Amino acid sequence: xxxxxxxxxxxxxxxxxxxxxxxxQDMNHNYMYWYRQDxxxxxxxxxxxxxxxxxxxxxxxxxxxVSRSTxxxxxxRLELAAPSQTSVYFCASSYTREGELFFGEGSRLxxx
Amino acid sequence: xxxxTQLGSHVSVSEGALVLLRCNYxxxxxxxxxxxxxxxxxxxxxxxKYTTGATLxxxxxxxxxxxxxxxxxxxxTKPSAHMxxxxxxxxxxxxxxxxxxxKLTFGQGTILTVHP
Numbered sequence: 001x002x003x004x005x006x007x008x009x010x011x012x013x014x015x016x017x018x019x020x021x022x023x024x025q026d027m028n029h030n031y032m033y034w035y036r037q038d039x040x041x042x043x044x045x046x047x048x049x050x051x052x053x054x055x056x057x058x059x060x061x062x063x064x065x066v067s068r069s070t071x072x073x074x075x076x077r078l079e080l081a082a083p084s085q086t087s088v089y090f091c092a093s094s095y096t097r098e099g100e101l102f103f104g105e106g107s108r109l110x111x112x
Numbered sequence: 113x114x115x116x117t118q119l120g121s122h123v124s125v126s127e128g129a130l131v132l133l134r135c136n137y138x139x140x141x142x143x144x145x146x147x148x149x150x151x152x153x154x155x156x157x158x159x160x161k162y163t164t165g166a167t168l169x170x171x172x173x174x175x176x177x178x179x180x181x182x183x184x185x186x187x188x189t190k191p192s193a194h195m196x197x198x199x200x201x202x203x204x205x206x207x208x209x210x211x212x213x214x215k216l217t218f219g220q221g222t223i224l225t226v227h228p
Binding site for chain 2: 035042058090092097098099100101103
């Protein structure tokens with residue numbers, strides 16, 4: 001059972017480039033989330049989804065987009081990368097709306 | 113709106129000593145509270161959670177936490193630290209699945225160092 005899988009694990013982007021962080025889960029969870037983690041700042045919610053076809057903004061959505069065409073997949077798109085998007089990104093999923101999340105191992109992104 | 117404050121970004125203890133990581137929250141509705149642990153270069157994993165009922169909750173690896181409504185606190189403790197406990201710990205709050213759909217508000221994290 002793989003759980004939540006994120007790719008790539010590491011990526012370096014130049015300013016202005018675009019990329020997609022992939023996230024897939026095999027637990028048939030309806031709820032999925034993207035967080036970013038910056039040192040000393042905890043985790044901030046970027047976007048979330050309560051099911052296929054339904055997404056909504058979190059606390060820090062600017063510069064990002066998401067889609068949820070299937071229950072399993074929840075890709076995060078970065079358009080026109082900026083140095084402020086240098087961070088570690090975590091995808092998570094849940095089978096309830098209480099907050100018990102299952103996390104992927106993270107994707108470390110550097111924008112130069 | 114909800115918020116979480118973890119007191120102390122770094123805590124250092126000796127092996128065998130008591131571990132105490134502090135967490136205070138604010139919430140306009142009855143909160144659900146969580147502690148997550150993050151080992152180096154890994155994702156977060158759930159240590160324990162408080163939803164309703166008993167205010168003292170036990171988690172994995174010998175950790176426990178007590179929900180104190182009057183103090184708006186949810187401190188994490190372990191009687192005897194082990195070297196393998198060295199990690200970063202995050203306190204988090206949700207509104208219990210009301211309108212937040214499982215979204216968590218995290219504290220800034222506390223790095224626990226355990227000395228031999």
